[in-house]
Amino acid sequence: MFQRFLVLAALAVATLLTGCMSVPEGLDLSLAKPTDGHKYVVKLQPLGDPDKIGQMQSWEASVATADGKPVSGARIEVGGGMPQHGHGLPTRPAVTRELEGGRYVIGGVKFSMSGWWELKLKIDSSTNGPDAATFNVVVGRGTPRQTALLAPAGKA
Numbered sequence: 450m451f452q453r454f455l456v457l458a459a460l461a462v463a464t465l466l467t468g469c470m471s472v473p474e475g476l477d478l479s480l481a482k483p484t485d486g487h488k489y490v491v492k493l494q495p496l497g498d499p500d501k502i503g504q505m506q507s508w509e510a511s512v513a514t515a516d517g518k519p520v521s522g523a524r525i526e527v528g529g530g531m532p533q534h535g536h537g538l539p540t541r542p543a544v545t546r547e548l549e550g551g552r553y554v555i556g557g558v559k560f561s562m563s564g565w566w567e568l569k570l571k572i573d574s575s576t577n578g579p580d581a582a583t584f585n586v587v588v589g590r591g592t593p594r595q596t597a598l599l600a601p602a603g604k605a
């Protein structure tokens with residue numbers, strides 16, 4: 450009888466633990482999308498391994514107009530956090546470098562725990578004006594898309 454109770458208790462704890470960590474079904478994990486007002490199309494790409502929890506990492510953002518022209522000289526602000534935990538980013542990521550072709554290196558990104566994170570980009574340029582996009586990143590489970598980006602050429 451007591452053993453049965455122990456099994457049930459263990460099951461209950463396991464359910465609680467996984468339930469608390471669970472990421473919503475159907476979350477849009479696309480790393481390329483139009484901004485909310487369709488002024489830009491933004492593509493995000495991790496330059497390191499996003500699953501390395503607690504490590505400082507850089508991401509690259511490619512910014513183009515809705516019709517695909519690269520946007521240079523854009524101002525990009527990065528925010529975000531964990532919607533399920535009600536906390537923001539542990540660091541203040543910022544653009545550290547602009548590359549050719551409307552590409553920007555965002556440094557100082559850190560995910561301090563596994564789970565669902567939002568990266569919110571505010572983009573402004575003299576030609577197209579302000580707009581914003583929110584990206585969902587699930588840290589700590591090696592989502593196929595992120596793994597594919599990191600796979601060496603020829604092995605993907």
Ligand SMILES: [Cu+2]
Nearest residue numbers: 531534536562
């Ligand atoms: Cu959290």
